[in-house]
Amino acid sequence: MKVIDFRSDTITQPTEEMRRAMYEANVGDDVYGEDPTVNALEQLAAQMLKKGAALFTASGTMSNLLAVLSHTHRSDEILLGSESHMFWYEVGGASALGGVVMRTVPNDQDGQIDLNMVEEAIRTKNIHYPQTTLLCLENTHNRCGGTVLTADYTSAAAELAHKHNLHVHLDGARIFNAAVALGIPASELTGDSDSVCFCLSKGLSAPVGSLLCGTGEFIESARKWRKMVGGGMRQAGVIAAAGIVALETMVERLEEDHSNARHLAQGLGRIPGITVTNKELQSNIVMFELSASVTAAEFSQQTNAHNVRFGSRGGQKFRAVTHRMISAADIDAALNRIEVCMKNIKQEG
Numbered sequence: 001m002k003v004i005d006f007r008s009d010t011i012t013q014p015t016e017e018m019r020r021a022m023y024e025a026n027v028g029d030d031v032y033g034e035d036p037t038v039n040a041l042e043q044l045a046a047q048m049l050k051k052g053a054a055l056f057t058a059s060g061t062m063s064n065l066l067a068v069l070s071h072t073h074r075s076d077e078i079l080l081g082s083e084s085h086m087f088w089y090e091v092g093g094a095s096a097l098g099g100v101v102m103r104t105v106p107n108d109q110d111g112q113i114d115l116n117m118v119e120e121a122i123r124t125k126n127i128h129y130p131q132t133t134l135l136c137l138e139n140t141h142n143r144c145g146g147t148v149l150t151a152d153y154t155s156a157a158a159e160l161a162h163k164h165n166l167h168v169h170l171d172g173a174r175i176f177n178a179a180v181a182l183g184i185p186a187s188e189l190t191g192d193s194d195s196v197c198f199c200l201s202k203g204l205s206a207p208v209g210s211l212l213c214g215t216g217e218f219i220e221s222a223r224k225w226r227k228m229v230g231g232g233m234r235q236a237g238v239i240a241a242a243g244i245v246a247l248e249t250m251v252e253r254l255e256e257d258h259s260n261a262r263h264l265a266q267g268l269g270r271i272p273g274i275t276v277t278n279k280e281l282q283s284n285i286v287m288f289e290l291s292a293s294v295t296a297a298e299f300s301q302q303t304n305a306h307n308v309r310f311g312s313r314g315g316q317k318f319r320a321v322t323h324r325m326i327s328a329a330d331i332d333a334a335l336n337r338i339e340v341c342m343k344n345i346k347q348e349g
């Protein structure tokens with residue numbers, strides 16, 4: 001029985017074309033700026049997001065950290081959403097390594113941060129205060145269920161931030177999911193941000209890597225910080241080659257993941273004991289909850305035994321992410337298996 005793994009789109013494996021490109025990649029020492037494949041990937045990313053320059057990094061976490069290190073000074077305060085990935089899942093790196101205070105402002109269900117609250121959180125000039133220097137946004141919003149920030153919202157947030165001399169960093173790990181969901185080029189969602197990063201290794205299916213994009217000056221600074229945190233890679237063209245294939249061939253197909261997610265959400269919603277909690281499904285992340293009559297441990301045990309994997313969000317909450325390794329037919333198969341699981345649980349209970 002095929003394992004249908006909804007834990008994350010990071011489990012996607014490189015395509016045949018990526019593996020071939022990796023084998024054939026022209027490489028050089030990227031710390032000297034001499035890897036032609038890395039240079040080509042960085043140029044492609046910068047061009048797609050209409051930024052001056054880009055930097056290939058090991059991960060989204062590294063890109064976000066480099067953005068903080070480049071935009072801020074120690075003891076600055078940065079504003080970020082209460083549900084943001086940077087706050088929850090990046091080991092506190094911004095504080096530990098960047099020396100900044102992370103101040104959260106509540107995310108609403110749409111992954112937005114109320115701009116009045118942002119404005120209230122920005123520090124005035126006062127000898128006692130840290131200085132607020134950076135606002136971080138996230139699109140699509142992971143913990144808010146793959147919700148999409150619109151170009152209008154992003155522009156308004158950036159306008160406010162810039163008015164108060166803050167920079168804006170956009171954690172766009174899944175920015176191409178957002179662009180595809182809205183049917184617009186990703187560059188329309190990133191124009192007003194001073195920096196943006198995205199992951200190659202999620203829905204785009206490359207094995208490794210992320211790109212951080214911004215002005216030439218910003219990227220020069222980020223490149224130096226990357227060296228300091230140990231991210232200066234040598235013949236990195238071997239992995240960058242897969243990233244080029246990802247950007248050239250994997251963006252448009254994300255729509256398929258979104259349509260599979262909608263189908264999954266509809267099916268899950270029809271199974272007694274399961275409630276889908278996305279207010280509206282916008283991309284490839286389905287959030288759901290079990291009713292009190294079903295224990296999470298039993299559910300996980302049953303679904304794992306039927307080769308269906310979900311991400312646990314603690315308590316009764318789970319997450320399902322659709323991606324290239326799950327077809328429309330797999331969604332139907334998974335729904336059938338989940339229905340069987342829920343019946344088994346009911347009988348046992």
Ligand SMILES: *Cc1c(COP(=O)(O)O)cnc(C)c1O
Nearest residue numbers: 059060061062085142171173199
């Ligand atoms: C996955 C993710 C990251 C981090 O990416 P890694 O490559 O896993 O370090 C950052 N932000 C968001 C919103 C993510 O979903």
